[in-house]
Amino acid sequence: MSQFQWGLIITGALLLLGILLQVLWLAWRNRARRVTAPSEANHVPTNLEPTLNATVADDLEFALPTPEKKPGLDALIDVIAPIALDAAVSGEALLAAMPPTRRVGSKPFAIEGLVHGQSQWEFPQAGQRYSQLQAGIQLANRSGALNDIEFSEFVMATQTFCDLVGGSPDFPDMRQEIARARELDQFASDHDAQLSFVLRARRAAWSASYIQQMAAKLGFVPGVMAGRMVVPSSMGGLPPVLSLSFDSQAALSEDPAHSALREVTLSLDVSQVDRGERAFERMREAAVTLAKDMDGVVTDDNGMALPAEALDVIGYELAHLYDTLAQRELAAGSVLARRLFS
Structure with a gap:
């Protein structure tokens, strides 16, 4: 292998390492913010972690929020990161802070809000106020399974949005989500x-x-x-x-x-x-x-x-x-x- 090829390999490895370190740093910072935020004492997550049951027909069983199947994000096929807010935020403010694209890599990316005083999740709309948010990225589609780089870009895009609206995201474990993505992609391919x-x-x-x-x-x-x-x-x-x-x-x-x-x-x-x-x-x-x-x-x-x-x-x-x-x-x-x- 030539010196040039070795240089490319080393550069790529350093780039991936840098992305992973940034993800870990963001996760640490968010945990620190959630511990010190007074409004978090009574916070109840809107999405429960999915759990794999490999003994029942190789199916996934999930504890889902109500309603179980809403038109937007769903724990069955999405990575979901709840976003806590200190106070309700207007739809106009959320729309202004939205990322410029609805995709991360080859996967759909979305942010939803819980209408203040209701149990309705929706894409932010002008004229509404939202008490909680959640960001999500699809685990798999016909382009393949969610990968490490796409997950890291999802974290960075969500964090940038949260910094603009004053939210505190709670990201799930990357390794578990990547494993879920690969399992779902295998099922879909079959x-x-x-x-x-x-x-x-x-x-x-x-x-x-x-x-x-x-x-x-x-x-x-x-x-x-x-x-x-x-x-x-x-x-x-x-x-x-x-x-x-x-x-x-x-x-x-x-x-x-x-x-x-x-x-x-x-x-x-x-x-x-x-x-x-x-x-x-x-x-x-x-x-x-x-x-x-x-x-x-x-x-x-x-x-x-x-x-x-x-x-x-x-x-x-x-x-x-x-x-x-x-x-x-x-x-x-x-x-x-x-x-x-x-």
Whole structure:
């Protein structure tokens, strides 16, 4: 190894050591502040520490505040740092002190406030006053698990915010949170299903306008991107149930009726869609119907035909996956599942 490479390794190690030392110093300073602050004598943390129960189906059991599942931060998939305040703070003051970004590294970062005199947690709003705060960063998403550097940046961003609003954060142990992040990321990786069927033409090619016409009969509507159609969710504002895509250049051509396409892809992001939407059943029905009406064959990504028996097996495995996600309190289509699998 060259002297230059050794220099890079040493520099990187010193940088990481410096970040870790700063985190430890901030934690020590905050503990000292909490011991001396008179208002902390009767302070009750708003979030209880999550505890790992490795003997019950490898699931995590958490003691959560009320309500158990709120739209914002949740101990199931977030690192949460309670922030004590000496007095209620206005929403305007909190908004002015907010970090410029809602992400730390590849992870969503958020600060919530407890509305003064209520049990409602929300992102700070003008015209409200807040008696307690909490900062959080997501443990894992499709970019991977929270790492040491992201945790350290989360601590620094939260501390900077607290210095501006006069808050005292109480950060959880980094090593425990990183371990939780890796465990959750492993679970998510093992249970992340994104299905796709490819409909291939047997003989004559299809035009883009013909594909759009046939898909519209099955409830597909134009998506925001060229060459993409979707089946909307039954509830507004949620991800589509299914998507259908084909070559975008053909969709943008001056005469879509004369384009020549030989394949269409049907896709389902399982964790993003509520089980009650019957997404796979509808995906299967759409694929079979389109194949029959357009003289095509349903295959996988590698061009292997998918007979009814293969589709039955996929449906059985998906039913088991839905059950597993629900048991973990990450039911497909739920707020938490959509956040984790994103």
